[in-house]
Amino acid sequence: xxxxxxxxxxxxxxxxxxxxxxxPTLCLITRSYNFSITPSVSPPPAREAILYKVIVRDRENxxxxxxxxxxxxxxxxxxxxxWDGFRKGEEMGTYYGKLNFVTAGPWAVAIRFRxxxxxxxxxxxxxxxxxxxxxxxxx
Numbered sequence: 001x002x003x004x005x006x007x008x009x010x011x012x013x014x015x016x017x018x019x020x021x022x023x024p025t026l027c028l029i030t031r032s033y034n035f036s037i038t039p040s041v042s043p044p045p046a047r048e049a050i051l052y053k054v055i056v057r058d059r060e061n062x063x064x065x066x067x068x069x070x071x072x073x074x075x076x077x078x079x080x081x082x083w084d085g086f087r088k089g090e091e092m093g094t095y096y097g098k099l100n101f102v103t104a105g106p107w108a109v110a111i112r113f114r115x116x117x118x119x120x121x122x123x124x125x126x127x128x129x130x131x132x133x134x135x136x137x138x139x
Contacts, residue, residue, distance in 0.1 A: 020055065028111075028124040034059050035111060035124050046104045047133040054086065054095045056113060064093020070113030070121070072097035074128065076105060086113075101130040 021027035024042035028035045033056050040051040052072050056065040073083035080102050086095035101107055110125040 026126060028126065029059060030113075030122040030124050032059050032115070032119075032122055033057065033065065033113060033124075034062065035113075037111070043129050043131050044099075044101060045131045045134045046101050049098045049100050052097050052099065053089070054097065054111060055091075056093050056095065058115075065113075065115050066092060068095065068113055068115050069117070070095065070111060072099060072109070072111050074099055074101065074107045074109040076101075076103065076107045078103065101128075104130050104132045106130075 020036045025036050025038040028037065036055040036057075038053045040053075041048070044050040054072070056068055057063060058065060069086065071083055071085045073081065075081040082099045082101060084097040084099060086097050088094070089096050099109070107128045107130055108125065109128045110123055112121050112123050114121045
């Protein structure tokens with residue numbers, strides 16, 4: 001009986017997730033913001049520019065943040081790193097940044113963001129597995 005109750009609870013919680021958080025989109029929360037992060041390729045391959053679309057909403061009222069600034073960045077255990085500043089997208093509250101992972105393996109990825117130059121930077125972090133680079137040789 002407990003197993004059934006747990007399963008029903010998990011299904012109910014899953015049903016409450018916003019549609020914008022469906023895979024491959026990753027949703028993260030900081031003190032002030034909700035982030036929906038969608039890569040152009042998932043999982044990303046090494047040595048290829050991956051465009052990240054980041055939708056930023058105010059955590060309290062869910063309104064898009066239009067005047068924000070920030071960056072996306074990543075590094076791995078071998079001290080390789082990649083980063084890019086956000087460019088504002090045409091859609092409300094949407095920002096774009098590119099990462100180019102130079103090697104395959106696990107990478108620590110993060111977003112740093114603030115609503116304006118007077119606000120404190122807030123950081124959201126996650127781990128990302130990067131695949132081997134794609135074989136693009138023409139036979």
